[in-house]
Amino acid sequence: MKSLIAFVVALSAGHAWACSCSNVLDSFPKNGATNVPTNVVIRVLNGFAVEEQPFRLERLPDGAEVEVQVRRGPGSRLFSVTPVTKLEANTTYTVSSRNLTTQSTFTTGALEDHDTPAKPEFKSAAYAYTPSFDSCGDRRLWTLRIEGGDDATTAKDELLVLVHGQDSTDPAQAIGVTRFAAPTLDVGVCGDNFDPPSGDSFTLGLQVMDLAGNVSEVSNGRPIRASCAAVPGELFAMLGLLCFARRRSLKK
Numbered sequence: 001m002k003s004l005i006a007f008v009v010a011l012s013a014g015h016a017w018a019c020s021c022s023n024v025l026d027s028f029p030k031n032g033a034t035n036v037p038t039n040v041v042i043r044v045l046n047g048f049a050v051e052e053q054p055f056r057l058e059r060l061p062d063g064a065e066v067e068v069q070v071r072r073g074p075g076s077r078l079f080s081v082t083p084v085t086k087l088e089a090n091t092t093y094t095v096s097s098r099n100l101t102t103q104s105t106f107t108t109g110a111l112e113d114h115d116t117p118a119k120p121e122f123k124s125a126a127y128a129y130t131p132s133f134d135s136c137g138d139r140r141l142w143t144l145r146i147e148g149g150d151d152a153t154t155a156k157d158e159l160l161v162l163v164h165g166q167d168s169t170d171p172a173q174a175i176g177v178t179r180f181a182a183p184t185l186d187v188g189v190c191g192d193n194f195d196p197p198s199g200d201s202f203t204l205g206l207q208v209m210d211l212a213g214n215v216s217e218v219s220n221g222r223p224i225r226a227s228c229a230a231v232p233g234e235l236f237a238m239l240g241l242l243c244f245a246r247r248r249s250l251k252k
Contacts, residue, residue: 025044028045029211030104036109038108039113058094068084069081074162075176112212119218128143130188149180159208164206175196196226203223
C-alpha cells in the first residue's frame, strides 16, 4: 500500500511546476473586419502586464504610417490606440505590435459612428473551477449569457463587453473586458481578462462598447458565484487507486 501511495504522489508531482506566460495581446476590430467606422478606436485586449507598448498603424497598400495616441483604458485590461485624425473611407489598414498574436488588418466603410449601443441584459453566468498543480495557479472561468446590446446596425463581433463591479457605471473603472460574440471572464491563465472582487460571490453589471468607443448603459446587476468545492483531478485518481487497492485487500 505504501508503495502505491508513493507512486501516485510521484505521478502528481510529475507535472511541470514552472509557469511561463508571454504578454499575449489581441486586437479589436478583429482581423479581416470590414465596414469599420472611420472614427474607430482600436482596442488591444489583455494588456494588463504591459506597461508601455508600441503600436504601429499603417495604411495599405502604400504602407504610410498613421499617427496614433496610445493610452491604457478604459479599465486595466485594455489599450486604446486612437488615430490622431479620422481614417480615410473605404481604405484598408493594419495594426501591428511585437506582442500581438496576429497582425490585424481591417477596412473602413464610408461613415463615422456616433450611435449609442443598445443596453444589454445580463441573463446568467456559469462558473467553472479547474485546480492546478503548477505555478500558474487555479483557473476560474465564468461563461456569460447576454441578450441585447447588438442591434440592426451593430453586430456581435463589433462589440466589446466592459465588466463593472457593484454600483460602478464609469467605463474607466471596468474590472474586466471580453468580446461580446463569446463572452467569458477568465482568471488564472495566460491572458487573464478579469480582476474579480474578493468574496465567494459578488454582483456584476455589463456595458457594451462599439468600434468607435460609444458605450451603452450598464445592464442590470447580477449576483455571481465565485467559489465552489473542487477536487484536483490527480486527487480523484489517487482516491480511485486507493479504493481499488483497498477492495483488492479485502477480497484476500
